[in-house]
Amino acid sequence: MPEPEELSSGAHRRPGEVEVPEWTSRWVGGILFAGVMMIVLGMIHAFQGFVAIFDDTYFLVRPSRLAIHLSYDNWGWIHLVVALFVLAAGIALLNGRVWGRVVGVIVAIASILLNMAFLAAYPIWSTITIAVDVLIIWSLTVHGDELRQMLDRK
Secondary structure, eight states: OOEEEEEETTTTEEETTTOOOOOTTHHHHHOOOOHHHHHHHHHHHHHHHHHHHHOGSSSSSSSGGGGSSSOOOHHHHHHHHHHHHHHHHHHHHHTTTTTHHHHHHHHHHHHHHHHHHHHSSSSSHHHHHHHHHHHHHHHHSOOHHHHHHHHHHH
16 A cells, blocks of 8 residues: 655645645635724724814714714714724734624624714714725625634644
8 A cells, every 4th residue: 555645734645635725715805804994994983083082173063963962072982982992803803813703793883873873973984984884794794704714724
Protein backbone atom coordinates (compact mmCIF):
# COMPACT_ATOMS: atom_id res chain seq x y z
CA MET A 1 0.00 0.00 0.00
CA PRO A 2 1.51 3.39 -0.96
CA GLU A 3 2.45 5.89 1.74
CA PRO A 4 0.21 8.95 2.23
CA GLU A 5 1.62 12.13 0.69
CA GLU A 6 2.19 15.06 3.06
CA LEU A 7 0.42 18.26 2.02
CA SER A 8 1.61 21.84 2.54
CA SER A 9 -0.94 22.25 5.33
CA GLY A 10 0.56 19.33 7.27
CA ALA A 11 -2.36 17.00 6.49
CA HIS A 12 -1.89 13.71 4.66
CA ARG A 13 -3.49 12.68 1.38
CA ARG A 14 -3.77 9.13 0.13
CA PRO A 15 -2.97 8.46 -3.50
CA GLY A 16 -5.97 9.22 -5.69
CA GLU A 17 -7.47 11.73 -3.24
CA VAL A 18 -7.86 15.29 -4.41
CA GLU A 19 -6.89 18.21 -2.17
CA VAL A 20 -9.80 20.63 -1.91
CA PRO A 21 -8.55 24.20 -1.47
CA GLU A 22 -10.07 26.28 1.30
CA TRP A 23 -12.40 28.79 -0.27
CA THR A 24 -13.48 31.98 1.37
CA SER A 25 -17.00 33.07 0.63
CA ARG A 26 -17.58 36.37 -1.11
CA TRP A 27 -19.89 37.27 1.75
CA VAL A 28 -16.89 37.83 4.01
CA GLY A 29 -16.58 41.13 2.14
CA GLY A 30 -20.12 42.00 3.21
CA ILE A 31 -19.29 41.32 6.85
CA LEU A 32 -16.11 43.36 6.59
CA PHE A 33 -18.16 46.12 4.99
CA ALA A 34 -20.60 46.01 7.90
CA GLY A 35 -17.78 46.16 10.46
CA VAL A 36 -16.07 49.11 8.79
CA MET A 37 -19.37 50.92 8.27
CA MET A 38 -20.25 50.40 11.93
CA ILE A 39 -17.01 52.11 12.90
CA VAL A 40 -17.79 54.97 10.49
CA LEU A 41 -21.36 55.08 11.82
CA GLY A 42 -20.02 55.30 15.37
CA MET A 43 -17.91 58.28 14.34
CA ILE A 44 -20.94 59.93 12.71
CA HIS A 45 -22.95 59.45 15.91
CA ALA A 46 -20.06 60.89 17.94
CA PHE A 47 -19.86 63.88 15.60
CA GLN A 48 -23.61 64.47 15.91
CA GLY A 49 -23.35 64.11 19.67
CA PHE A 50 -20.52 66.62 20.03
CA VAL A 51 -22.31 69.12 17.78
CA ALA A 52 -25.50 68.74 19.82
CA ILE A 53 -23.62 69.29 23.07
CA PHE A 54 -21.43 72.21 22.00
CA ASP A 55 -23.46 74.04 19.31
CA ASP A 56 -27.20 73.53 19.60
CA THR A 57 -27.86 76.44 17.18
CA TYR A 58 -26.52 74.24 14.35
CA PHE A 59 -29.71 72.23 13.99
CA LEU A 60 -32.75 73.18 11.89
CA VAL A 61 -35.45 73.14 14.56
CA ARG A 62 -35.83 73.78 18.25
CA PRO A 63 -35.78 70.71 20.49
CA SER A 64 -39.52 71.11 21.11
CA ARG A 65 -40.14 70.35 17.42
CA LEU A 66 -38.42 66.96 17.56
CA ALA A 67 -40.32 63.69 17.85
CA ILE A 68 -39.03 63.23 21.40
CA HIS A 69 -38.78 66.50 23.33
CA LEU A 70 -35.29 66.52 24.84
CA SER A 71 -32.71 69.25 24.95
CA TYR A 72 -29.91 69.03 22.43
CA ASP A 73 -27.50 68.37 25.28
CA ASN A 74 -29.46 65.23 26.14
CA TRP A 75 -29.58 64.23 22.47
CA GLY A 76 -25.82 64.73 22.29
CA TRP A 77 -25.17 62.39 25.19
CA ILE A 78 -27.53 59.79 23.71
CA HIS A 79 -25.64 59.98 20.41
CA LEU A 80 -22.32 59.56 22.22
CA VAL A 81 -23.52 56.48 24.10
CA VAL A 82 -24.85 54.96 20.87
CA ALA A 83 -21.52 55.82 19.21
CA LEU A 84 -19.62 53.80 21.81
CA PHE A 85 -21.85 50.76 21.36
CA VAL A 86 -21.65 50.97 17.56
CA LEU A 87 -17.86 51.30 17.64
CA ALA A 88 -17.50 48.37 20.04
CA ALA A 89 -19.78 46.17 17.96
CA GLY A 90 -17.92 47.14 14.77
CA ILE A 91 -14.54 46.28 16.28
CA ALA A 92 -15.89 42.99 17.64
CA LEU A 93 -17.36 42.21 14.24
CA LEU A 94 -14.01 42.75 12.53
CA ASN A 95 -12.50 40.32 15.04
CA GLY A 96 -15.03 37.64 14.02
CA ARG A 97 -16.99 37.61 17.26
CA VAL A 98 -20.45 36.09 16.96
CA TRP A 99 -21.78 38.42 19.64
CA GLY A 100 -20.54 41.30 17.47
CA ARG A 101 -23.08 40.28 14.82
CA VAL A 102 -25.93 40.04 17.30
CA VAL A 103 -25.05 43.30 19.04
CA GLY A 104 -24.40 44.91 15.65
CA VAL A 105 -27.94 44.19 14.48
CA ILE A 106 -29.44 45.40 17.76
CA VAL A 107 -27.35 48.57 17.76
CA ALA A 108 -28.15 49.26 14.10
CA ILE A 109 -31.87 48.98 14.91
CA ALA A 110 -31.38 51.35 17.86
CA SER A 111 -29.51 53.72 15.55
CA ILE A 112 -32.42 53.68 13.08
CA LEU A 113 -34.88 54.53 15.86
CA LEU A 114 -32.60 57.26 17.23
CA ASN A 115 -32.19 58.84 13.81
CA MET A 116 -35.92 58.66 13.09
CA ALA A 117 -36.52 60.62 16.28
CA PHE A 118 -33.73 63.06 15.34
CA LEU A 119 -34.82 63.41 11.69
CA ALA A 120 -36.31 66.90 11.99
CA ALA A 121 -33.12 68.31 13.49
CA TYR A 122 -30.72 67.04 10.84
CA PRO A 123 -32.62 65.36 7.98
CA ILE A 124 -29.79 64.71 5.51
CA TRP A 125 -27.38 63.01 7.92
CA SER A 126 -30.20 61.16 9.65
CA THR A 127 -31.44 59.78 6.33
CA ILE A 128 -27.92 58.73 5.29
CA THR A 129 -27.36 57.10 8.67
CA ILE A 130 -30.64 55.19 8.42
CA ALA A 131 -29.64 53.92 4.96
CA VAL A 132 -26.24 52.79 6.28
CA ASP A 133 -27.96 51.07 9.20
CA VAL A 134 -30.19 49.13 6.81
CA LEU A 135 -27.13 48.02 4.79
CA ILE A 136 -25.39 46.94 7.99
CA ILE A 137 -28.38 44.90 9.14
CA TRP A 138 -28.61 43.27 5.72
CA SER A 139 -24.89 42.43 5.68
CA LEU A 140 -24.97 40.97 9.18
CA THR A 141 -28.08 38.86 8.77
CA VAL A 142 -27.55 37.36 5.32
CA HIS A 143 -24.23 35.51 5.64
CA GLY A 144 -22.51 36.41 8.86
CA ASP A 145 -20.93 33.06 9.75
CA GLU A 146 -18.38 33.13 6.93
CA LEU A 147 -16.08 35.64 8.65
CA ARG A 148 -15.91 33.57 11.84
CA GLN A 149 -15.23 30.42 9.83
CA MET A 150 -12.46 32.15 7.89
CA LEU A 151 -10.82 33.42 11.10
CA ASP A 152 -11.11 29.98 12.73
CA ARG A 153 -9.15 28.45 9.83
CA LYS A 154 -6.15 30.69 10.42
